[in-house]
Amino acid sequence: MYQVIARKYRPQSFAELVSQEHVKTTLDNAIHQQRIAHGYIFSGQRGTGKTTVARIMARCLNCVSGPTATPCGTCASCREITAGGAVDVIEIDAASNRGINEMRELRESVRFRPARDRYKVFIIDEAHQITNEAFNALLKTLEEPPEWVVFILCTTETHKIPTTIASRCQQFTFRSVEFAELVARMEWICKEEGITAEPEALAVLAQAGEGSVRDSLSALDQAIACCGTHLKAEEVRALLGLFGLDALDQVVGSVERADATRMLEIVAELERSGANLQHFCRELARHWRNLLVARIAGAGTRLIAASPNEQQRMAELGARFSEEDLTRYLQITLDVFRDLQYSLQPRLHMELGLLKLVHAAKLTTIEDALAGLGPAPAPVPQAAPPRQAPPTPVADAPPWDAAPKPVAAPPKPPPPKPAAVEPGTLKARMHTALSEAGLTFTADGIESSLVNEGATEVEIVAPEELELSLNEKELQQFLIKLGVQKRLRIRFQASVDAGPSKPQAKSNSDDEVTTRAMAHPMVKRFQETFKDSQVRQVRNLKE
Ligand SMILES: Nc1ncnc2c1ncn2[C@@H]1O[C@H](COP(=O)(O)OP(=O)(O)O)[C@@H](O)[C@H]1O
Ligand SMILES: [Mg+2]
Ligand SMILES: [Zn+2]
Incomplete structure (x- = not known):
């Protein structure tokens, strides 16, 4: 009979368990010191080992050579617990047995000594689902527990366990399992199963698990059913409904080249292949996020769920953009994702969003522009001594008054323009x-x-x-x-001057300051750098 991988490879000892080091050590110590509590609460994300540890714990307590942290695995108790048929280890699924009757039965059963083993272990799965009455019944037994009883409550939602119960139990929080650990576990299982896999394929499966071993292993099952004994990354991506990295990279490439036409083609291709644009957008956001993290933390960071090769590639790709740019692209993509949730015209929104990316790519950042203002490219031949050293760092720029009086009469500067949207209009x-x-x-x-x-x-x-x-x-x-x-x-x-047409009247002295400011070499260079910029206001700092 075929057994799903998650069940076939359920760890039978602490040593086999992935992650959850704090749980292992604490329980190990407790067993060595014979300090067994009557109530435990195991909480945490699904598929991280709660039920598994509860069963291992039952073995530790009831193994003939126990109590021990390393149960033999071969005695009747150990074997029966694994098979799920041990008389003294009672598993209750609270999701289906949440009533008071079950709890009453349980209360009865608690009173009797174990039939054969040392302890009577009650494993209550999905414990947050039991009703209040049932909790009360349970509370009674926890208040005066017979020495042979151990309760293990497993739950994904601790906050739903009444404090009266929680305060009588030892609590353990199971952590989400790290990407690298998930990959390692799957590598090992694949080897056992005689399956080969591209590293990228396992990376994709681990990513899909989002910290849950069970979810990753279910995805692995699915991949094996679909792809056979060799798992290819692209096939696995497609199976999980993910988009080819190819499509994502093409968007990144089009942003880099500011290629709006290609961007629109990408949307058309996605539409033609019946892709869900919102899914695509979510993945694109994740892709920008990864590039940004790779840009900041470099390849080999644990912050990206991807294989080493893929991380390397992301770091190289990310290095072609600035942190600010990547942040902006991520923000824009998230905005589009949000808009798509409500949009009746997803294609239009998507096109608009991707075009915004292209436009954002064309914007010079203020930092870049200011950096470019550094030593001006010499307008005079190299040999000639500079007439006047241009101000280097912006912070050291002289106040307007110290600006050199222009030698020749400067061309009349355009009048300063007030804000583009005048109130009231x-x-x-x-x-x-x-x-x-x-x-x-x-x-x-x-x-x-x-x-x-x-x-x-x-x-x-x-x-x-x-x-x-x-x-x-x-x-x-x-x-x-x-x-x-x-x-x-x-x-x-082609071009629109959106400012109001009437220039504001200025006093004479203002005019003079304005003229001098506009003639300042730094201001001129700024205007050259930002082609469509306007000087809206000139303030005389002396005043
Ligand atoms: N920490 C872990 N180490 C190894 N395998 C695990 C771990 N957690 C879960 N698994 C795998 O996932 C399956 C389900 O785990 P389980 O303990 O039932 O999760 P939970 O009770 O936390 O939802 C197990 O059979 C096992 O294959
Ligand atoms: Mg469980
Ligand atoms: Zn044993």
Whole structure:
């Protein structure tokens, strides 16, 4: 008869148990010192060894050569416990036997000495599921337990165990099992089973287990059933409904090359293959996260659940981006993931999201720009001594007043522009309404567009690249909501100067400071670096 791997390889001794060192040592000591408690609570994630340890404990207590931390495994007690038929080891699944009657029976049974063995061990699985009445019945026995009784309550939810019970028990918390330990356990089992596996395949299975040995082993079972005696990573990924690393890498590559066209093709391919876009997005987020962690912690970190090869590859990939960039991509991807949960148009959201990644990639970070402001590339031939050393670190920049008076008359600088969205205007009202409705993409779009309100018509002049995010019908509805009964039209054009057209009047002295500031070499370089930047305000620090 075929036995599932998880059951076939249930550890029979502490030595075989993976992880849970603190549980092993404490129980080992307790047994050596003959200090056996009457009640234990084993809590922790599913599939981490609670039931397993409870049975090992029963063997330790009842083995003919016991009590011992290393039961023989061959005596009648040991064998019967493994097979699940020992008279003095009673397993109760509280999920199905949660009633008072069962507990009453249990209370009766507790009163009698063990039939053959040293202890009567009650293992109560899913203990949080027993009813209050049943807990009360249990409490009675725990208050005055006969010397031969040991209760082991196993639960994934300790907080549901009444404190009156918990305070009479010793508690052990089972930890989620680490990725490397899961992989090692599966490697060993595969060898026993005569199965070969690509390291990456086992990594994927371990990852799927999310800290639960049982879940990893169930996935392993499934993989063997599907792929046979040699497990290939790509097949296993597909089996678990994961996307090929290939697709994820292509997104990363397109971000790196700022290739918007390829990005849209990727979405089209995903759609064509019937992929769930939200799943894809979640995996993409996980991928960015891993690249970010690899970038920060380097290859070989325990913080990434992946094989050494894969980690190496991630570290190399991550090194091509800055930490800030990766953080930004992760954030954007998480936003898209969230949006996709409610979206009736997943494809559009996905496209928009991936395009945002491409755009984000094009943005220079302020740090990079400032670093670039360092020693200016010499505008004069190398041989000539620099007329004036350019200010190197930004912090040391002289105040505006100390700026050298320009030798030649500087070209008239553009007047400083106030904030792009002036309060009170129709544009501002639309911006607020859209933001409040959660349409942040659209709100951002309005911010960088011109809004011209005519007698019968409202015209929006928007930059071309916003064609995807501004929807005429949607905006028309917002206008009506704002009480503006005018027809709305959107025009898209290559570049839009979204600032209000009327420059603010400035006093003479302000003008002079402004002129000097605008002529400052650092300001000029800043403007060259940030092509579309505006100087919105010049403050005289002397004032
Ligand atoms: N710590 C562990 N070491 C080795 N195998 C484990 C461990 N935890 C769980 N397993 C495997 O998972 C299966 C289920 O474990 P179990 O003890 O029933 O988990 P729990 O009771 O915590 O849900 C076991 O049969 C065993 O194969
Ligand atoms: Mg269990
Ligand atoms: Zn034994």
